[in-house]
Amino acid sequence: xxxxxxxxxxxxxxxxxxxxxxxxxxAIENYMVEAATKANATVVKSVFHTFNPYGVxxxxxxxxxxxxxxxxxxxxxxAVDLFTCGEDINPWIAFDYLKDKLEAEKAETMELDRxxxxxxxxxxxxxxxxxxxxxxxx
Amino acid sequence: xxxxxxxxxxxxxxxxxxxxxxxxxxAIENYMVEAATKANATVVKSVFHTFNPYGVxxxxxxxxxxxxxxxxxxxxxxAVDLFTCGEDINPWIAFDYLKDKLEAEKAETMELDRxxxxxxxxxxxxxxxxxxxxxxxx
Numbered sequence: 192x193x194x195x196x197x198x199x200x201x202x203x204x205x206x207x208x209x210x211x212x213x214x215x216x217x218a219i220e221n222y223m224v225e226a227a228t229k230a231n232a233t234v235v236k237s238v239f240h241t242f243n244p245y246g247v248x249x250x251x252x253x254x255x256x257x258x259x260x261x262x263x264x265x266x267x268x269x270a271v272d273l274f275t276c277g278e279d280i281n282p283w284i285a286f287d288y289l290k291d292k293l294e295a296e297k298a299e300t301m302e303l304d305r306x307x308x309x310x311x312x313x314x315x316x317x318x319x320x321x322x323x324x325x326x327x328x329x
Numbered sequence: 330x331x332x333x334x335x336x337x338x339x340x341x342x343x344x345x346x347x348x349x350x351x352x353x354x355x356a357i358e359n360y361m362v363e364a365a366t367k368a369n370a371t372v373v374k375s376v377f378h379t380f381n382p383y384g385v386x387x388x389x390x391x392x393x394x395x396x397x398x399x400x401x402x403x404x405x406x407x408a409v410d411l412f413t414c415g416e417d418i419n420p421w422i423a424f425d426y427l428k429d430k431l432e433a434e435k436a437e438t439m440e441l442d443r444x445x446x447x448x449x450x451x452x453x454x455x456x457x458x459x460x461x462x463x464x465x466x467x
Contacts, residue, residue: 266335266457276399
């Protein structure tokens with residue numbers, strides 16, 4: 192259990208993907224839900240939307256935060272966010288799976304901490320004894 | 330119209346918020362949808378979930394990407410993502426509105442480009458004539 196932050200957030204840029212996959216809302220939703228499952232997350236709800244003429248936006252709300260995707264088939268590009276909490280989840284498994292399924296030739300990523308424990312303490316005037324991510328029961 | 334990137338993404342950390350607001354799923358959903366509207370975004374769908382014993386996760390899918398929130402009432406903390414596309418949307422209006430409604434005493438933010446146009450061109454071997462964000466009709 193990390194005591195440094197509540198969550199971690201991977202921002203991924205997928206370039207030169209398979210354009211047909213990026214247009215396929217059903218496939219994208221399946222891949223995103225499967226990515227969450229493979230990363231050991233618990234899926235709460237998912238919502239996906241197809242744009243006209245093409246492009247998919249969707250989010251999988253997981254018990255441990257969310258995964259989001261926006262695709263631009265016209266440019267072979269997808270923006271993906273993998274925000275997870277707790278040390279039982281590995282968002283990089285979701286990343287690897289999606290990179291493979293989108294057939295991204297190139298990917299760039301950034302990983303950021305969310306909910307820095309020291310800052311939560313400092314900015315709340317040290318009112319909390321101990322700050323940890325607790326697995327929440329739905 | 331920016332020709333540098335398709336979207337912009339504000340990651341916001343809200344500290345020492347009003348704990349009762351952070352527990353109130355209905356209020357949080359209303360604030361998030363209103364934040365999107367005030368920023369000039371078009372709301373497509375929203376999905377919110379209440380955790381036991383408390384905490385809210387939710388996403389507003391907008392035509393121009395998404396807004397997401399995760400709250401930890403037990404620590405007065407909320408993680409917010411404001412990902413918007415196009416120059417007609419100002420995500421900072423959504424940020425200011427939410428900071429006010431959550432009564433965050435302190436906020437930290439980072440703004441990142443998503444879909445860097447030069448990288449999309451480079452990594453797709455310059456196959457596109459011109460890359461711009463086009464307002465998509467649902």
